[in-house]
Each structure stands twice: as structure tokens, then as C-alpha cells.
Amino acid sequence: MQNLRPFQPPFMGIYHPFPIIQFGGSILLKGFSMGEVILVDAWLHQAEEALQAQNWAEALEALQQAQQVQPDHPAILSILGVCFLQLGMAKEARETLETLVKSQPASAEAYNNLGVALLMDGALEEAQAAFEQAIALDHENLLARKHLALIFLQTGDYTHAAQILDALLLELPDEVELRLWLGQCYTKLGNPQAARRLYTEILRNYPDHPQTRDALRSLDKMPTSSPPAPQKPQSLPPIPKQILFCGSGEVSDFRMYLPARWLRKAGANTTYVLNPSPHDLSGADIVIFLRPHIRRENMQALAECVRQGKTIIVDIDDDFHNLPVHHPGYYLCGPGNPNILRALELAIGAASVLVVSTPILGERYAPLARRVQVIPNGWDDENPNWEKPAPPHTGIHLGWAGTSTHWEDLHFIRNELLYFLRHHPEVTLVIGGDPQILEMFRSLPERQRWFLPFCAHAEYPLLLAQFDILLAPLANTRFNQAKSDIKLVEAGARRLPWVASPLPAYCAWESGGIFAETPSSWADAISTLIQDPALRQQLGTVGHKKSEERNREVIGLWKTLLETL
Incomplete structure (x- = not known):
């Protein structure tokens, strides 16, 4: 390591072993005379x-007197070291604390x-060690991790500094200094947009x-010209040995377990888990988290991945920052819960890549991310239920499927549907998912709902x-504008024609x-x-062909992304 000027840290965190009364008396000075015990106490x-x-000077004087009686006691050495540090006596602090760690390894x-x-x-170099x-003794030691990041900043190792600071921000999101230092790293690493954020x-x-x-x-004074585009490598490296896909415990987990299965067939060593264990993380080269802010366990696992220097991918399929107030998730994972949104922002910032389901979602979250990759939704083409014949029924079934989160979307066309159904008694409205949605149409005869x-x-x-x-109405809201095409993809998989917004x-x-x-x-x-009926069959066939192409597209996008990391 190069010989640099003495380091003057902008932050100095020292552990103070207070109170010290507990170190006095016979416990501290067992084997000494009562007079010595009373004097040291x-x-x-x-x-x-x-x-x-x-009053560090006065404390130092008293402690040195006590040290003359018991020169190598850990408690006295520890407090002496603190006093020397506070008084700027680096050499004395170093000698004292070197003695301490020999007895307290x-x-x-x-x-x-x-x-x-x-x-x-x-x-x-010795400080870094x-x-x-x-940190090896206490992996959660925040002060030591901060200091190590500062050493990397001082020595120009901005990549390792950024890794540590990313992890610390996940645990200490309100620390201004961490954001400031991480911004310095991003600036030096050629990512002024992330620093500005x-x-x-x-x-x-x-x-x-x-x-x-x-x-x-300083950022404003930097040249605004874009750096030259990186050259595409002549050949891509192989897919890493181990890829870990971490679900969120929700319906959207198919965004994890489907590519995990497809990539395994393509030769990659992939695993899908819901609660990643330390063993899962230790063997992974790349760890992918779906909606990590939804589960505390996944945020903790993500922080551990940052500390270990793992390559992280965060995957989201909704615009959580624009969840409407009537949405059940508004207070759980949306604007009604700022701390959860902050956790999502930190997770995105810590990831090497943010994967999103739509281009609009990518545009909105791009300011938070280092790199954005759009990978749309696929469907489980190995599920035999897609090809099982439809049960026989009379008349025409108009179908809608979803949860109460889509109440506003179906309400958007409610009056028109009611009017249509009253004039077409041979048509039945089938509601799948939420019985409360059916209540919107309780004025219909039972045979029609x-x-x-x-x-x-x-x-x-x-x-x-x-x-x-299939009916797929969506109100024209900012949240819905970023939603994926999954309903139409699944309609195609079932050869089902649709009417949609x-x-x-x-x-x-x-x-x-x-x-x-x-x-x-x-x-x-x-x-x-x-x-x-012929048009319905034709549209169903066209949609099915498109859905088969979609899965090939998704597999290719994931494979290319992982090969280039």
C-alpha cells in the first residue's frame, strides 16, 4: 500500500467502556491489599x-495513577486508550491499545x-487490518465498517468503499454522512447521476x-459529455456457477421461479427460495430479490449480500411509489409507509441491476438505479392445466379475475357492463377472485352472475x-400506466380472446x-x-402464438443479462 499522509478522518467513532465504577474495588484488584484497592477505587x-x-486530561492523570497499581488490566487500558485518542495522542493511544488487544484478542x-x-x-495498512x-469478530460492528469505508475512500478504492456504504445505508438510512460519502464514490466511479440523487x-x-x-x-462543473459506449465483448463469459432467486411470498413470485427453472434447463445452477439462509447466500454468485422491501428477511439478506460483495439484482413489477390510496398495499408498501419505500430505494441503489416488467417502470426508477433491464412477464408453459379443455356451458361467459386492488378498474366500466348484460340475458358475468367485486353487480339476476x-x-x-x-379494464392512472401485460399474456396462453383498456x-x-x-x-x-365465434377463435390462436414467443424472449433476456454481469 502506498505511503500516504497521516489520515485525518472526518468521522472518528470510539467505543467508550463507560461507566467505569464497575471496574473498581475487589473485582478489579483481586489479590491486592485493601489499601491498594481503596486507593485505585x-x-x-x-x-x-x-x-x-x-475533561480528558484530568481523567488521563487519574487513570495513569491507577495503572501504576495494575498496569495491564483491560478495563484501565481500554479507557486510557480512549483518553489518548480524545487528546490527539496517537502514538500513546496506539501503544496502549496494542497492549490491550494482546490480552483481549x-x-x-x-x-x-x-x-x-x-x-x-x-x-x-495496519489500521485497515x-x-x-x-468486523471479523463482530460482523455487525457499524463503527469498524464505517472506518473501513473511509480507508478505502482515502486510498482511492471507491468500489469497495461503495459496497460497504451501500450495506450501511440499508441499516442506517438516515445517516447523512453515509449518503455524502457514497455520493463521492459514485462521482469517482463515473456515475454522477447516482451521486446527484x-x-x-x-x-x-x-x-x-x-x-x-x-x-x-462540483457536479455542476463536471463535463456533461457522455463517456464512450463500452465495447461489446467478443464472447460472453459463461453463466455463473450459482444463481439464487429470492421470492417475496406473493403471486408475482412466478417472476422468480419460472426463470430459475428455465435457466436451469439452459445449463445454469439456479435455486429458488423464499427465505434465503446464510448457506444459500454463501454459495451464490448472483442473488436476485423480487420486491425485497416486502419481506424483512429479504432486506436483511440483501444487506448481507452487499457486505459479502455479492452481485445483486432487484426485480420489481409495480410502481410502489404511485400506489393509489384505496389500494390495500398503500399503507403496507406504498406512499402511506415512507420507511418501506425508503428501504426499496436503498435496495435498488445497492443492486448492480434493477430488473423491471415494463419500460415505463424502468424510466421511473432509473434515477435510483445503476442499470435498468426490462424483462417482461412470462407464464408457466409446463403447467398441464393450460391445455385442459374448458368445461361445457351454455351461453357466453364474460370473465374478470383479480383482487380488491382492481376495484377501481372494474368500476370504471361497471355501468356499461350492467346495461349490456340486462339487454343480453344469454350472457353471464363470471367474477374470479374477490367476492366483494361481485357485489358491484348484485342488481343482476343470479343466473347472470x-x-x-x-x-x-x-x-x-x-x-x-x-x-x-376476458375483460381487462384498467383506469388510466399513473399506477396503471406502469403495469405489466400479464393478464393478456395469460389470456394468450389459454387461447382466450380479450377486451382491454x-x-x-x-x-x-x-x-x-x-x-x-x-x-x-x-x-x-x-x-x-x-x-x-370465428373471430374469437382467430384472436385466441394469435394470442397463443404471441405467448409462446414471450417465454423465449424472457429466457433470452435473463440469460444475456446474467452472462454480462
Whole structure:
């Protein structure tokens, strides 16, 4: 390591072994005369009073008197080291704390304080070793991890500094200094956009923070020309030995277990888990988290991956920052729970890649991410239920499936549906999922409304088999504009024609149905499909072909992404 000037840390965290009264008396001085015990106890009382008043010189004098009686006692050495550090006496602190760690080799606090003394004395290489030993003894040692990050900053190892600071921010999201230092790393690593995001977050809470304003001014002075595009490698490296997909315990987990299965068939060593264990993490080269902020266990696992320097991918399929207030998740994982959203932002910032289900979602979260990759939704083509024949029934079944989260979307066309159904008694409305949704249509005769309860994801194709036409209305909200095309993908998998709202992901899919732009146009679109069985079959076939292409697309995107990491 190069010989640098003595380090003057902008942050110095020292473990203070207070109170010290507990170290006095016969416990401390077993084997000494009563007179020596009383004398040392008095010096320790005097030292504690001085420490509480932050009178370090007076405390030092008292402790040195006590040390003459028992020179190698760990408690006295530890407090002496603190006093020397507070007084800027680096050499004395170093000598004292080096003696301490010899007698207390399992003390992470002692190694941290020794590291600070070595920093003050300009011994960066020895200081780094001390902080690394403190972390080895106590992996959650926040002070030692901060100090190690600062050493990497000082020596220009911005990649390792950023890894440590990313992990610390997941645990200490309100620490301004961590964001400031991480911003410095991003700037040096050629990612001023990420640095600007961190500085903006600081100024949102501390508008007059001087160091942050200085950092932003420095960014403004940087050249704005884009760096040259990286050259595409001639050949891609093989897929890593172990890829770990971590689910969130929700329906959307198919975004994890399907690519895990497909990639395993392509030759990769993949595993899908819900609660990653330390053993799972230790063997993984790349760890992929779906909606990590939903589960505390996954956020903890993500922080551990950052500490271990793992390659992390975060996958999201909804715009959590724009969940509508009536959405059941608004107070759980949306704007009604700022701490959860902050956890999501930190997870995205810690990831090498953010994978999203739609381009609009990617555009919205790009300011938080280092790199964004759009990978749309696929479907389980190995599930035999997709090909099971539909049960026989009379008339036409208009089908809608979902949860109460889509109440507003179905309500968007409720009046038009009611009007249509009253004039077409041969048509039945089938509601799958939420019985409360069926209540919106309780004015219909019972023969025209039918409810199918929630089912396991593997049985969902059987629910769709009860439909002749899928209804996929979406109100034109900011949240819905970023939603995926999964309903139309699954309709194609079932060869089911659809009528849908022309929102972005649906328009991009396009195949297999008819768009209804306004509430009044829904009745016309439904009538067109009801009156033309051949058109329904044709659209179902076209949608099915598109759905088969989708799975090949998803596999290729995942494989390419993982090969380039």
C-alpha cells in the first residue's frame, strides 16, 4: 500500500467502556491489599467524574495513577486508550491499545479503537487490518465498517468503499454522512447521476447542508459529455456457477421461479427460495430479490449480500411509489409507509441491476438505479392445466379475475357492463377472485352472475377456462400506466380472446383481442366478439402464438443479462 499522509478522518467513532465504577474495588484488584484497592477505587471515581465532564486530561492523570497499581488490566487500558485518542495522542493511544488487544484478542471494540489510533498515526495498512479484524469478530460492528469505508475512500478504492456504504445505508438510512460519502464514490466511479440523487435526498431533509451543496456545485462543473459506449465483448463469459432467486411470498413470485427453472434447463445452477439462509447466500454468485422491501428477511439478506460483495439484482413489477390510496398495499408498501419505500430505494441503489416488467417502470426508477433491464412477464408453459379443455356451458361467459386492488378498474366500466348484460340475458358475468367485486353487480339476476373463489397459481388456468372472453379494464392512472401485460399474456396462453383498456403494456402486447378506449366502447367490443365465434377463435390462436414467443424472449433476456454481469 502506498505511503500516504497521516489520515485525518472526518468521522472518528470510539467505543467508550463507560461507566467505569464497575471496574473498581475487589473485582478489579483481586489479590491486592485493601489499601491498594481503596486507593485505585478513588482514582477510578475521579476518572469517571472527569470523563463525564469530558475533561480528558484530568481523567488521563487519574487513570495513569491507577495503572501504576495494575498496569495491564483491560478495563484501565481500554479507557486510557480512549483518553489518548480524545487528546490527539496517537502514538500513546496506539501503544496502549496494542497492549490491550494482546490480552483481549476477541474484543471487536478494542480492535476498532486500535484502528482509529493507527489512522491518527498515519498507519493506514495496519489500521485497515485492525478494522477488518473488528468486523471479523463482530460482523455487525457499524463503527469498524464505517472506518473501513473511509480507508478505502482515502486510498482511492471507491468500489469497495461503495459496497460497504451501500450495506450501511440499508441499516442506517438516515445517516447523512453515509449518503455524502457514497455520493463521492459514485462521482469517482463515473456515475454522477447516482451521486446527484443521493445529494438531492440529503437536501430534501437538510436544505442548507453545506458539504452537500458544495458537492452538488462540483457536479455542476463536471463535463456533461457522455463517456464512450463500452465495447461489446467478443464472447460472453459463461453463466455463473450459482444463481439464487429470492421470492417475496406473493403471486408475482412466478417472476422468480419460472426463470430459475428455465435457466436451469439452459445449463445454469439456479435455486429458488423464499427465505434465503446464510448457506444459500454463501454459495451464490448472483442473488436476485423480487420486491425485497416486502419481506424483512429479504432486506436483511440483501444487506448481507452487499457486505459479502455479492452481485445483486432487484426485480420489481409495480410502481410502489404511485400506489393509489384505496389500494390495500398503500399503507403496507406504498406512499402511506415512507420507511418501506425508503428501504426499496436503498435496495435498488445497492443492486448492480434493477430488473423491471415494463419500460415505463424502468424510466421511473432509473434515477435510483445503476442499470435498468426490462424483462417482461412470462407464464408457466409446463403447467398441464393450460391445455385442459374448458368445461361445457351454455351461453357466453364474460370473465374478470383479480383482487380488491382492481376495484377501481372494474368500476370504471361497471355501468356499461350492467346495461349490456340486462339487454343480453344469454350472457353471464363470471367474477374470479374477490367476492366483494361481485357485489358491484348484485342488481343482476343470479343466473347472470357467477363467482369463482381464489385458487392456487397452478390452478389459475382452470379458472380462465371458465371464460369465453376476458375483460381487462384498467383506469388510466399513473399506477396503471406502469403495469405489466400479464393478464393478456395469460389470456394468450389459454387461447382466450380479450377486451382491454389501451394502456401502454397492453398496447405493446396487442395480439389476441380488441381495445376499448372509452367506457361506452366496451359494449361494442364485447358485442363484436360475441357475434363472431370465428373471430374469437382467430384472436385466441394469435394470442397463443404471441405467448409462446414471450417465454423465449424472457429466457433470452435473463440469460444475456446474467452472462454480462
